[in-house]
Each structure stands twice: as structure tokens, then as C-alpha cells.
Amino acid sequence: MRQLSQIKAALPQAVQGSSMIKPSVFVASTALAFVAASALAQPATLDVRATMQQRVNPAMMAIWDVGNNALNDEGGIDPKLMDGAKWAQVAEAADQLAAVGKDMAGAQGFIAAAPGNSEVGDGEITMAAVQQHIDGDPAGLKQMAAAFADHAQRLATAARAKDAATAGDLIAEMDGVCETCHARYWYPE
Numbered sequence: 599m600r601q602l603s604q605i606k607a608a609l610p611q612a613v614q615g616s617s618m619i620k621p622s623v624f625v626a627s628t629a630l631a632f633v634a635a636s637a638l639a640q641p642a643t644l645d646v647r648a649t650m651q652q653r654v655n656p657a658m659m660a661i662w663d664v665g666n667n668a669l670n671d672e673g674g675i676d677p678k679l680m681d682g683a684k685w686a687q688v689a690e691a692a693d694q695l696a697a698v699g700k701d702m703a704g705a706q707g708f709i710a711a712a713p714g715n716s717e718v719g720d721g722e723i724t725m726a727a728v729q730q731h732i733d734g735d736p737a738g739l740k741q742m743a744a745a746f747a748d749h750a751q752r753l754a755t756a757a758r759a760k761d762a763a764t765a766g767d768l769i770a771e772m773d774g775v776c777e778t779c780h781a782r783y784w785y786p787e
């Protein structure tokens with residue numbers, strides 16, 4: 599099994615670290631919370647980039663934070679390095695990922711990114727291109743989001759059962775779940 603740290607290193611640069619969480623994102627997130635609360639009953643168009651930045655990435659970081667500090671020699675989770683608080687952190691973050699996956703799977707439509715949050719670096723895939731990828735097959739995105747929710751749900755269950763072997767496997771496999779969707783909708787060949 600691969601080390602969690604290697605998995606982290608294999609992810610695109612943007613996924614690593616928190617440098618992408620700019621102060622402006624936090625301000626926007628407060629504003630969005632109001633919008634989200636008042637829009638609950640209406641069919642929602644989901645902002646994929648904001649969802650990745652504000653919900654998916656922080657929750658995944660919280661899981662890696664625990665996982666990377668509790669590795670055994672095989673790259674799995676050593677239960678002796680875990681405690682109740684760490685298991686709870688994994689379970690809660692996995693719950694959040696499951697909730698995001700369900701929100702994505704149930705969204706009425708998608709925007710790749712909000713107009714004020716569409717900048718990308720030189721040579722990176724534009725948000726307009728991502729929008730085209732999504733518009734080409736939104737049902738496929740929802741399917742992958744549902745699979746992602748299911749995977750996260752199983753991780754939450756394993757963490758609550760303090761089942762280190764299963765949780766370690768599910769965390770390691772999560773990389774592939776993220777990547778499958780990114781390879782199709784973010785930077786397809």
C-alpha cells in the first residue's frame with residue numbers, strides 16, 4: 599500500500615497545503631453561508647470550485663492530518679497511534695465529505711467557478727474549459743459525486759468503529775476517488 603504522504607505528494611499542487619485558501623475565500627464563504635441558508639428550498643446550482651476550496655479540501659486535509667501522523671510501516675493506520683479525538687476528527691471530516699458528495703450528486707446544475715473566483719495560473723486549465731467538460735456530461739459528474747459520497751460514508755463508519763485497517767484502506771483509496779473525477783472534468787487528456 600502506498601504511504602499517505604506519497605499520495606499527498608502525487609496530488610496536483612493546488613490540492614496540497616493551504617496556500618490556496620486566501621483571506622478573500624473566507625470572506626466569500628461567510629457571504630455564501632447566508633446565500634446557502636436562504637436558498638435551501640430552491641433548486642441549487644452548485645459552484646464546483648468554491649465547493650472544492652471551502653468544503654472538500656479542508657475536510658480532506660483534516661483526514662490526512664490525522665492519517666499521516668498515525669502511519670504504520672505498511673502505510674496503513676496504526677491503531678496504537680490513534681485516540682478517540684483523532685478517530686472523531688476522521689469521522690466528522692468524512693461526514694462532511696459525504697455531505698458534499700450528496701450535495702453535488704443532487705445539484706440541479708453546475709458552474710465550474712464564480713466569475714469573481716475564476717483566475718488560474720499560467721498554463722493551467724481555465725474555468726471556462728472546466729465548464730465545458732462539465733456541460734458535456736453533468737450526469738457523469740453526479741454519478742462520480744455519489745460514488746465519492748458513498749466512499750466517504752464508509753470511511754465515517756470505519757472511523758466510528760475505530761477499524762484501523764478499513765479506515766486506512768479507505769483513506770488511501772480516496773486519492774483515486776478524487777482523481778477519477780479530476781481526470782475527467784478538470785484536466786482530461
Ligand code: HEC
Binds near residue numbers: 646
Ligand atoms: C465529482 C467530481 C469531483 C470529486 C469527487 C472531487 N473533485 Fe475536486 N474538483 C472537481 C472539479 C471539476 C474541479 C475543477 C474546478 C476547479 O479547479 O476548482 C476540482 C478542483 C479541485 C481543487 C482545486 C480548487 C481550485 O482552487 O481551483 C481541489 C483542491 C480539489 N478539487 C480537491 C479535491 C479533493 C481533495 C477531492 C477528494 C477528497 C476532490 N477534489 C474530489 C471535481 C471533483
